[in-house]
Amino acid sequence: MSSTMTEPQTASPEHSATDRAGDDLSEIVTFAVGKQGFCIEIEHVLEIRGWTKTTVLPHAPDYVVGLMNLRGTVLPVIDLSLRLGLGKTETTPRHVIIITHVQDRTLGLLVEAVSDILSVRDGEMKPTPDVASPQTRAFIRGVYSVAESLVRAIDVHQVVPKADGLAA
């Protein structure tokens, strides 16, 4: 997948030998955050849960909503909307938490709603347009066009809260 990020976008129409890797099918989970469409790779998704109240964490960045209990495991929940600079989520029972596994950590991503699971070719991902705000761009790997709508591929590794700035 990382290879497709650096691949020139001219590859797909030409069907050259070099874009064979781009033909690999992968599955993505699409969801809505702040009325916009986003997606992550399905291999990062463990399960999807309805919103439950979380326990507030002191001294946490504002986008860390709190801690949730997933069958005995304590994990942080991230307000993806706030993390992407789209404003704080006012949670309702209709909101969902996508439990993701990334860099040996398990964490919850608070989103508005999960829409679909789609199969895409890696080569179909297009680079992030320059118009996006820097805060958003930092978390987006690229974009897909799905049924005339734009789906932004989230770089989950960037979303993980970093421990920097904290005392050991």
Next chain:
Amino acid sequence: MSDLRDSFFQECDDLMEVLNDGLTALDEGDCDPETINAMFRSVHSIKGGAGAFGLDALVGFSHAMENLLDDVRSGAVTPNAQVTSLLFVASDHLSDLIDHDREGTTADMSRAEAILNDLRNLSTAPAPAAPGELSAEEQEAAAAFQPLVLDLGLDLGPDIGADPGADPDPALTPAPTPGPHPGLDADLPDLGPFRDDGAARPMVITFSASEDLYRTGNDPALLFRALKALGDLTVTADDSQLPPLAELDAATSYLTWRLQLDPAEGVTPDTVEGVFEFVDGICTYDISDAPPVICEPPAAASPDAQPPAAAQPAPDTPAAPPPAADGPASSGASSSRSSASSRSTIRVELHKVDRLINLVGELVIGEAMLRQSMSEQGLTSHGEVDVAMGQLRQLSGFLQESVMTIRAQPVRGLFHRISRIAREAGREAGKSLKLVTVGEATELDKTVTERLTEPLTHMVRNAVDHGLERPENRIEAGKPERGTITLSAAHRSGRVLITLSDDGGGIDRARVRRVAEEKGLISPDDDLSDSDIDNLLFLPGFSTNAEVSKLSGRGVGMDVVRSEINALGGRVSLQSQPGEGTTVTISLPLTLAVLEGMIVTVAGETMVVPTSALRETFRTDEAAIHDFGADARVLAVHDGYVPIVDLGAALGFREEPDTITRQSLLLIENETGERTALIVDAIQGQHEVVIKGLEQNYHQVPGIAAATILGDGNIALIVDTDQLMSSQPPVTRAVADKPAEVPFRSAQACPAQ
């Protein structure tokens, strides 16, 4: 084979521990012959095992060591300081050799030669041992190191069975009950390494035939004759089951025989077993060692319950049990494994224990959830439910306690390692020292013990390198030339305290301060108390030694020690008296898994305050609270005034309240005796909570030790009271308008706490 090797090396660890214990006793002037014997036997067993595995370097070295110990034992050599210190060096080297052999690497032979020479010079025995003597010993010792052989023998059914399996009426012959689970009995003697492998030991065989045996034309007498060919045989028939003649059924088997066989040379339990091969399944027999050879009977079992009653048919017997004997035979079989075990300990993979601990943790949560929902339903007032719940609670408590003790182990092994490091450090630094250990039996979670090795290593090196003065300076100061380092462990209010103290010169505070200023860690006009200066040593990268020494100047400082200990949920503190020495104290939680905590609510959040830190609770409307200055409050307790901190504000949940109304105060104390009163909104009660670390999925949070899951499934954070206090200057309300930045300045940002 690799299993055998593994168990040999595991035995070596135990034997080295015995050796080290003995050496320590010897060093303290205890010349008890039993101590020296135990040391001799340890080395001897290591030698024997090493011989069996062809570890020649180990054999040669332990042989030389054994000779010296033998001389000490016989009185030919007096265990003076020279001998003791050589034995220490030799034991360290022996431990190295074992490690090398375990890893399959080659040891540094030049060092071995030097020590060997010293050993030979001191010992009176001829340098290369007389061949005859050596080989005899070798054989004996090699035999002593075959625990697997021993186990095999036992597996083949060495324990005797008095199981009259052929009796038609199970009621007459209660199933053999071999004491209360001898296999689980921790008091069973460890026959392990010092027991001879006994192929030719007297055996006791109990035999009873089923009707089928007679029906198929077999005759017990023929079997006994075959046994007699294997050695001296005494046969006793047990006719106690024989009914009065009138009731006798001619087709029923009533007799049981007890046979004592003194086997001839070369007869193994296997050979004996072979005799019964053709009657397998139609009789019940058990072969075991004759009672006198079995070492100590388990304390729990009654003496007469020994071999004959510790019944168990040979493992393969129940395959086709005599129809009538089904009941007793199978119950006997089920006990066979447990009674076959003669070891007092079992080695269990750690992850299995951890799994058990986790499950018990979940059980405790489940029990709490049940209790909570029952009280919500108003069910607890019903007598029977209440009693049953009480029982459940007690049982799960016991279960949890027992499970936790599995992981706990004495710090002895750790202390031995540290003593060794101290000795080596002393040698390298040219300082003569004595390491005194106190409280070696103190038990601590295995993980904690393992992870303590590094910080303690560093601390002891520091003590030798920086703490103890040079011998000439010590004499000048009127102290004994030999420095003393004391390493002690003790339980104190739910925690384990480990202290390392030296009788050296103490911390040179002027120098520490100068260095800290040079490195820009503090500014020259900082007003620092003595303990503030001492704490500078914990700052990252701090090293006062001008020339970086080989010992402790390795780019890591006391800050690494502190962060290691903090990661274990522990605290380090340091006290120093100029001219008298330095004491470093590590305080650790007993276990990493559970904690007794006070459940409180603060600003709508439920939190847990560890009761280990809690001293007293107060109601704010009844407590003596005084304003102090413009924006601080203190609580009057019987022996002074204690600063008051709002827990909600300290954690950034809310602004410091202007007035305190109808709240509760928790008086907490840290290891050094400093106290703070925490304001919370309400106290809910005391509970045992299972610790769930935050580091796994998030990272450390200042002021929070961990999280836990409450009975209702919600998460509560566990307050790190020590950190809260150490990073919370008593008066902080001046910055209360920026609550998020107030509370936790790390040690780095705030050296002067």
